[in-house]
Amino acid sequence: MSAVFARYEALVAASELRPDAEQEAAARRLDALQRELEAAPTRGSVLWRALGRQPDPPKGVYLWGDVGRGKSMLMDLFFDCVQVRRKRRVHFAEFMLEVHARIAAERKKEAGDPIPPVAAALAEEARLLAFDEMMVTNSPDAMILSRLFTELLAKRVTVVTTSNRPPDDLYKNGLNREHFLPFIALIKQRLDVLPLNGPTDYRLDRLGRMDTWLVPNGPEATEKLSAAFFRLTDYPVEDRAHVPSADLDLGGGRTLHVPKALKGVAVFSFKKLCGEARGSADYLAVARRFHTVILVGVPRLGPENRNEAARFVSLIDALYEHKVKLLAAADAEPAGLYPAGDGAFEFQRTVSRLEEMRSEAYLAQGHGS
Ligand SMILES: Nc1ncnc2c1ncn2[C@@H]1O[C@H](COP(=O)(O)OP(=O)(O)O)[C@@H](O)[C@H]1O
Numbered sequence: 001m002s003a004v005f006a007r008y009e010a011l012v013a014a015s016e017l018r019p020d021a022e023q024e025a026a027a028r029r030l031d032a033l034q035r036e037l038e039a040a041p042t043r044g045s046v047l048w049r050a051l052g053r054q055p056d057p058p059k060g061v062y063l064w065g066d067v068g069r070g071k072s073m074l075m076d077l078f079f080d081c082v083q084v085r086r087k088r089r090v091h092f093a094e095f096m097l098e099v100h101a102r103i104a105a106e107r108k109k110e111a112g113d114p115i116p117p118v119a120a121a122l123a124e125e126a127r128l129l130a131f132d133e134m135m136v137t138n139s140p141d142a143m144i145l146s147r148l149f150t151e152l153l154a155k156r157v158t159v160v161t162t163s164n165r166p167p168d169d170l171y172k173n174g175l176n177r178e179h180f181l182p183f184i185a186l187i188k189q190r191l192d193v194l195p196l197n198g199p200t201d202y203r204l205d206r207l208g209r210m211d212t213w214l215v216p217n218g219p220e221a222t223e224k225l226s227a228a229f230f231r232l233t234d235y236p237v238e239d240r241a242h243v244p245s246a247d248l249d250l251g252g253g254r255t256l257h258v259p260k261a262l263k264g265v266a267v268f269s270f271k272k273l274c275g276e277a278r279g280s281a282d283y284l285a286v287a288r289r290f291h292t293v294i295l296v297g298v299p300r301l302g303p304e305n306r307n308e309a310a311r312f313v314s315l316i317d318a319l320y321e322h323k324v325k326l327l328a329a330a331d332a333e334p335a336g337l338y339p340a341g342d343g344a345f346e347f348q349r350t351v352s353r354l355e356e357m358r359s360e361a362y363l364a365q366g367h368g369s
């Protein structure tokens with residue numbers, strides 16, 4: 001058992017983290033929340049009953065800032081440290097897919113408003129919900145968030161979240177945004193909003209000046225990509241045999257196996273992503289879920305590979321639109337990847353996107369649309 005702030009200070013003292021005033025302030029705030037959560041009376045306890053009413057849940061935290069500022073790092077540190085039995089950390093986009101699925105299941109029962117029972121079930125499962133990368137990009141999400149979160153908070157759930165944007169910029173210019181404004185008000189009222197938006201993109205620092213499109217595809221490129229994976233995820237290289245995998249929910253009961261997935265970074269082979277029958281919905285799910293994709297084994301494509309080439313175009317479009325960072329090992333530079341075949345002319349747009357995706361300006365952008 002350890003305290004968030006002590007852990008944070010120890011990492012700075014060990015030079016694993018560089019000192020950063022905003023991070024320090026956030027670590028102190030999360031440390032206070034840890035204490036509150038650990039001291040909160042558990043359900044059914046004597047203290048709970050003596051209070052005679054449900055005590056308010058500890059106030060949550062909303063950490064926002066550009067990519068690479070350490071939001072996920074701090075939230076994970078907090079989440080690991082906090083001794084709460086019913087706690088859950090989930091990527092926000094994934095959570096929303098699950099919420100919609102639960103709402104659909106609830107509707108089938110035709111038992112009235114589906115949101116309260118869904119919120120009740122979620123609150124039953126976790127009294128601490130930690131979301132990574134809260135963003136709101138579609139109207140179905142926007143329309144239910146205010147009611148869903150009002151219910152969750154009323155059921156004493158504490159929410160901690162990271163986001164690339166301050167609350168006022170969520171769902172900016174979105175359709176029917178007026179229905180979404182109560183959600184923003186709720187966040188500002190019920191969560192402490194903390195900026196984590198200093199000048200340093202630590203992730204870019206860790207990528208160094210590394211070229212992200214490596215040619216040729218071979219042991220040297222593989223070694224570089226694997227080193228980048230460990231730097232980006234802070235995963236101990238000694239445990240390289242045990243890097244977690246994941247199954248990405250594609251909706252409709254389909255999943256995509258991700259052989260290595262950690263902290264928003266995914267590793268795929270070209271064969272897996274572009275060699276099987278897939279469409280842009282699959283690639284969009286990847287692009288929403290991961291801020292960085294490492295793609296190995298990209299071959300030079302010939303006229304007989306027009307399907308692979310077309311899928312690769314959809315993949316790059318999805319990654320590009322969501323500003324996902326791409327690190328790849330390939331047999332050719334982008335311009336030489338698909339010189340001839342159906343759609344080779346249109347492929348030029350993908351070539352130009354791939355070149356842009358190598359630029360420092362692109363790499364410095366946040367994840368999201
Ligand atoms: N103060 C720091 N010093 C050095 N590295 C840091 C620091 N803060 C964060 N990092 C590292 O930078 C990378 C990006 O941090 P992350 O938490 O993923 O950023 P965000 O979620 O804000 O995009 C991670 O590898 C993280 O460990």
Ligand SMILES: [Mg+2]
Nearest residue numbers: 071072162264
């Ligand atoms: Mg993050």
